[in-house]
Amino acid sequence: MAAGSPLQSLQEEATCPVCLEYFTAPVTLECGHNFCRACISQCWEEPDSAASCPQCRETVQQRHLRPNRQLANMAELVKRLSLQAAKGAGGDGVCGEHQEALKLFCEEDQTLICLICRESRAHRAHTVFPIEEAAQEYKGKIQARLKTLREEREKLLGLKATGEEKSRECLRRTQTERQKIVWEFQQLRQFLEEQERLLLAQLEKLEEEIVRLQNDNVSELSAQISRLGELMGEMEGKCQKPTSEFLQDVRSTLRRCKKGKFQPPGEIFPELEGQVSGFSMKITALSKTLSKFKECLPAELCPSRSDSLSPAANVTLDPDTAHPHLVLSEGGKSVRRADTRQQLPNNPERFDTEPCVLGCEGFTSGRHCWEVEVGDGWSWALGVARESVKRKGQISLSPEGGIWAVRRWNAQFQALTSPVTPLPLSRAPCRIRVCLDCDRRQVTFIDADAEAPIFTFPPGSIPGGRIRPWLGVLDRRARLQLCP
Secondary structure: OOOOOHHHHHHHHOEOOOOOOEOOOEEEOOOOOEEEHHHHHHHOOOOOOOEEOOOOOOEEOOOOOEEOHHHHHHHHHHHHHHHHHHHHOHHHOEOOOOOOEOOEEEOOOOEEEOHHHHHOOOOOOOOEEEHHHHHHHHHHHHHHHHHHHHHHHHHHHHHHHHHHHHHHHHHHHHHHHHHHHHHHHHHHHHHHHHHHHHHHHHHHHHHHHHHHHHHHHHHHHHHHHHHHHHHHHHHHHHHOOOHHHHOOOHHHHHHHOOOOOOOOOOOOHHHHHHHHHHHHHHHHHHHHHHHHHHHHOOHHHOHHHHHHOOOEOOOOEOHHHOOOOEEEOOOOOEEEEOOOOOOOOOOOOOOOOOOEEEEOOOEOOOEEEEEEEOOOOOEEEEEEEEOOOOOOOOOOOOHHHOEEEEEEEOOEEEEOOOOOEEOOOOOOOOEEEEEEEOOOOEEEEEEOOOOEEEEEEOOOOOOOOOEEEEEEEOOOOOEEEEOO
């Protein structure tokens, strides 16, 4: 930096004449000169000696030190400017403050300094090294870190390559298993379709044989009935004739009416029943084969079977919760809807708007199943409800209202979600199995006769707490029966 530059002039103005460093807590004497508080105090160490200004030698009558805050602020600003200038001039290896070569490295401040900076108060107590030695040391440290990072990178690359190869191998295996599954189920479908065609063809032949035998039997019986009618007409006409004419050939007439002359055709029903029984045995054998096949499957591939293995709960209905329009059987195993409202106490547990009832039993853990016979009633609902479900006034038949259920509304089957979910069932179930899993917090509904799933509220959809069976009789023609 050229002599007499503005920055150098500022640096000189912000420098203490005693320590030649930037002012630290500057104070002003009576003569107007400025010094660091520590510097002037050191100059006036003997309290009895006369104090004088170190710069102009003027005697100070009173040792009154006035702080110069403006000078302190200016010194701080000049220090920052000097640092910025030093950073800008660092590329040419010259100290921005002293215009000396940067030959040393300060360990504490992590910066290059010159020999004059080394003797300054700012770096006097710090550890410094020649820049070549410091550069060599830090290069060694960086090389060691680079070696460690390269080793870690190689390990990660190896793990990545191993993982990718394992993933590819797993994908190859899944493709192979996919082909096996497609092949096995294709063979199974072909076998079942062949068995279906074979059994239907046999059943069709059996139906044709039944119709043929029945037609032959009807024809034979019709012919004999016709002959008997003719003979009866002849006999009745014979009886109407005069006595002399009536007695002519009367013995011959009696022989023609002899009992047992007309023999009924052979009984066809035992033969037909035998054929039908044989066909039923084939169906039973096929059903047992399919059942064994289902038993061999893992539980996750056959949810209806796994649910059916849950303990059977002995559910009874709680009369204290039944709506006044509902009539319970003596043992609490069935419920129907009455034509008139019964006079029952309006206790807090009783439903007073929706025609429904709770089971006496409550479940908080484990798996439990029970079956409900719904018959051919047109409108009913069944499922589970929270212990704290609303009993009075309008209630919401949905999970938000604390009820998880399915229903038949006229001819439509629905899951009582929000909004309701239509259930396109292929047949109307007569018995429904309710499977409650408190641990997974889900409930499944199964057609108990067909062992076919109807609907499942997914895991986690039912909150914790006590859960009770719930039945709703929505139509006078409906009657719900809890199965043993």
